[in-house]
Amino acid sequence: MLEINNIRYQYDHDWFHFSLNVERGDIISLIGPSGAGKSTLLSLLAGFISPDSGCICVDGKQIDLLPSYERPFAMLFQEYNLFPHLSVRQNIGLGVDPGLSLSSKQWDLVDEAANQVGIGELIEKKPEQLSGGQKQRAALARCFVQNRPFWLLDEPFSALDPIVRQDMLELVKTLAKQQQVTVIMVTHHLNDARKIANRFAFIADYSVVETGDIELLQNAHSNPLLSAFIRAGE
Numbered sequence: 423m424l425e426i427n428n429i430r431y432q433y434d435h436d437w438f439h440f441s442l443n444v445e446r447g448d449i450i451s452l453i454g455p456s457g458a459g460k461s462t463l464l465s466l467l468a469g470f471i472s473p474d475s476g477c478i479c480v481d482g483k484q485i486d487l488l489p490s491y492e493r494p495f496a497m498l499f500q501e502y503n504l505f506p507h508l509s510v511r512q513n514i515g516l517g518v519d520p521g522l523s524l525s526s527k528q529w530d531l532v533d534e535a536a537n538q539v540g541i542g543e544l545i546e547k548k549p550e551q552l553s554g555g556q557k558q559r560a561a562l563a564r565c566f567v568q569n570r571p572f573w574l575l576d577e578p579f580s581a582l583d584p585i586v587r588q589d590m591l592e593l594v595k596t597l598a599k600q601q602q603v604t605v606i607m608v609t610h611h612l613n614d615a616r617k618i619a620n621r622f623a624f625i626a627d628y629s630v631v632e633t634g635d636i637e638l639l640q641n642a643h644s645n646p647l648l649s650a651f652i653r654a655g656e
Contacts, residue, residue, distance in 0.1 A: 423443060423444065423445055423446060423480070423481060424442075424443070424444040424467075424478075424479075424480055424572065424604065424606075425443050425477075425478070425479040425480075426440050426441055426442040426443070426444075426463075426467075426476075426478055427441060427476055427477050427478070427479065428440075428441055428475070428476040428477075429441070429466060429473045429475070429476035429477070429478065429486075430473060430474050430475045430476055431462065431466060431471065431472075431473045431474055432474055433462070436628060437628065438459045438462055438463075438628040438629065439628060439629045440459070440463050440466070440476075440629060440630055441630060442463075442623055442630050442633065444604060444606060444621075445604075446571075446602075446604055447602065447604060448604055448605070448620060448621050449595065449598060449604075449605040449607070449618055449619045449620055449621070450605070450606050450607070450619055450620075450621040450622060450623060451607050451608075451609055451614070451615035451618065451619040451621075451622045451623075451636070452464075452606065452607065452608045452609070452622075452623050452625055453609060453610075453612065453615055453622055453623070453624055453625070453639075453651070454624050454625035454626050454651065455626060455651065456610070458625045458626050458627065458628065459625050459628045459629070460608040460625050461576055461577075461608055462628075463625065464497070464574045464576050464606065464608060466478070466486075467493075467495055467572075467574060467606070468490055468493065468495050468497050468574055469486075469488065469489060469490035469493050470490065472486070473486060480494055480572075494570050494571050494572050495570055495572045495573070495574050496517070496565045496566065496568040496570040496572070496573050496574070497565070497573075497574040497575075497576065498561055498562060498565045498573065498574070498575045498576070498578045499561075499576050499578060500576065500577045500578055500579075500580055500581055502549070502557045502558060502560070502561045503561060504549040504557055504560060504561060505549070506548060506549050506550060507548075508548070508549075509545065509546050509547065509548060510536065510541060510544050510545045510546070510547055510548075510549070510552070510560050511529075511532060511533070511536065511545035511546065513549065513560055513561075513564060514532045514535055514536060514545075514560060514563045514564045514567060515528075515529065515532045515564075515567075516564060517563075517564035517565065517566075517567040517568045518531070518532065518567050518568070531567060532545075532563075532567060533545065535563040535564075535566060535567045536560075536563055538563070538597065539559040539560070539562055539563045539593060539597075540559060540593075541556055541559045541560060541563070544556060544560075554581060554582055554586070555582055555586040555589070555590065558578060558579060558582065558590060559590070559593070561578070562578075562590070562593070562594065562597075566597060566601055566603070570603075571602075571603060571604060572603065572604045572605075572606065573594075573598065573603055573604070573605045573606070573607075574606050574607075575594070575605060575606070575607035575608065576608050577608050577609060577610065578590070578607075579591065579614070580609070580610060580611070587611075587614065588617070591614055591617050591618045592617075594607075594618060595617075595618050605618075605619075607619070612639065612652060615636065615639065616636055616639060619636045620635065620636055621633065621634065621635055621636060622634060622635075622636055622638075622639050624645070624647070624648045624651070626647050626651070631645065631647060631648070632645045632647075632648050639652065640652065
């Protein structure tokens with residue numbers, strides 16, 4: 423289990439306060455207004471920023487004092503973060519070793535990952551030769567070759583057209599189940615949350631104000647803030 427216990431973080435004059443438990447195998451969507459703290463929460467988990475108080479634990483072990491590279495998280499961004507001078511194969515390989523000193527067996531794993539996300543025939547191409555959906559597939563492959571038990575997805579598909587976005591959501595859901603990975607995904611699309619997740623966390627005013635099963639994500643929710651947010655997004 424991932425436990426986020428009373429994490430507090432100050433940015434300028436604003437204080438963020440997060441408490442949230444995520445069970446292994448969950449796919450949880452973080453939803454809420456822009457600027458409420460969803461991406462900040464992912465950055466705290468990944469170790470890009472440090473909390474002022476509180477702790478983050480995985481299976482009872484505190485991890486928030488560890489450097490980013492030792493934490494059990496792989497992260498996928500909207501911007502792809504592919505290096506333009508490297509091939510697709512090399513970009514995926516960076517997830518295994520940032521120095522690209524891979525064994526033949528590790529390169530085989532990279533090729534297998536490319537095939538799993540449907541870009542096996544594109545591995546020698548450069549990112550500039552790929553469509554937006556293909557670039558995000560390459561970034562997703564690099565994410566899961568890291569062999570981390572948690573994926574942090576920060577609106578990775580929001581710039582894609584609706585059909586490609588739905589394909590990517592299905593792919594993440596399938597791969598997460600195959601790899602037995604826990605997924606925490608920020609999204610502004612409520613339908614995306616309903617499609618991929620089994621749970622949600624609603625973040626507003628810099629804190630988690632509501633959590634529940636995805637079936638509860640409806641207009642008639644008892645929390646008035648959440649109900650208003652859902653109605654505005656429908």
